[in-house]
Amino acid sequence: MSFRIEGYVIVSADGMLADASHTMPDSLKFDGDKLFFEQALDRAALIVHGRHSHEQQPNSARRKRLILTGKIKALTVDPEMPNATLWNPDYASFEEACAFADVASGMVAIIGGPLVFDMFMDRYDTFWLSEAPQLRLPGGEGCFVGVPERTPHEVLASHGMTPGEPYLLDAEHGVTVTPWRAARRTT
Numbered sequence: 001m002s003f004r005i006e007g008y009v010i011v012s013a014d015g016m017l018a019d020a021s022h023t024m025p026d027s028l029k030f031d032g033d034k035l036f037f038e039q040a041l042d043r044a045a046l047i048v049h050g051r052h053s054h055e056q057q058p059n060s061a062r063r064k065r066l067i068l069t070g071k072i073k074a075l076t077v078d079p080e081m082p083n084a085t086l087w088n089p090d091y092a093s094f095e096e097a098c099a100f101a102d103v104a105s106g107m108v109a110i111i112g113g114p115l116v117f118d119m120f121m122d123r124y125d126t127f128w129l130s131e132a133p134q135l136r137l138p139g140g141e142g143c144f145v146g147v148p149e150r151t152p153h154e155v156l157a158s159h160g161m162t163p164g165e166p167y168l169l170d171a172e173h174g175v176t177v178t179p180w181r182a183a184r185r186t187t
């Protein structure tokens with residue numbers, strides 16, 4: 001198996017991916033970022049997320065995905081989504097889950113939430129961090145384990161990743177996406 005592992009998240013200025021009610025508010029949704037995220041997921045061979053982080057996009061049904069859940073033990077096809085595999089990482093490895101989903105290569109997009117991002121923290125080739133600098137979500141849900149005690153930048157740097165040049169996604173709101181790349185990789 002040969003995968004390229006990429007992470008995707010958009011965070012508020014204080015590092016939150018959701019508000020205090022554990023929902024992603026509309027104030028954290030921007031057309032430029034949505035387009036960037038949709039196009040990235042269209043390139044992915046496989047998407048990986050927790051049970052509350054389905055991306056809800058027009059092409060979602062076509063995409064292969066692993067959905068993390070503690071509700072099952074053995075790898076199972078999701079009865080509601082034929083392209084989705086329910087995966088409990090206590091009972092099957094990532095490689096076993098990929099084999100079950102019949103994916104052996106390509107880009108794997110990790111899209112959250114925080115515990116799922118954390119599981120792959122030492123495996124990202126690139127983590128695409130989108131930031132909305134004009135929005136704060138006090139008391140919200142930090143994008144990574146350890147946020148807001150540490151900033152998302154500090155967390156990514158502590159796992160050996162360094163930032164490239166940011167791309168502007170929304171000029172009016174100053175929203176950017178920055179690729180954080182693992183030093184061990186050259187691409």
Ligand SMILES: NC(=O)c1ccc[n+]([C@@H]2O[C@H](COP(=O)([O-])OP(=O)(O)OC[C@H]3O[C@@H](n4cnc5c(N)ncnc54)[C@H](OP(=O)(O)O)[C@@H]3O)[C@@H](O)[C@H]2O)c1
Binds near residue numbers: 017022052054069
């Ligand atoms: N801003 C962004 O870019 C962004 C990105 C992602 C998510 N979000 C938002 O963040 C919120 C979701 O947060 P969340 O913390 O609930 O995350 P989540 O990871 O989507 O859902 C958590 C659930 O996933 C399952 N899970 C996660 N890790 C697991 C593990 N290691 N083993 C077994 N099961 C595991 C568990 O499901 P069971 O209960 O079935 O066991 C758990 O209850 C949503 O509002 C979402 O919209 C925002």
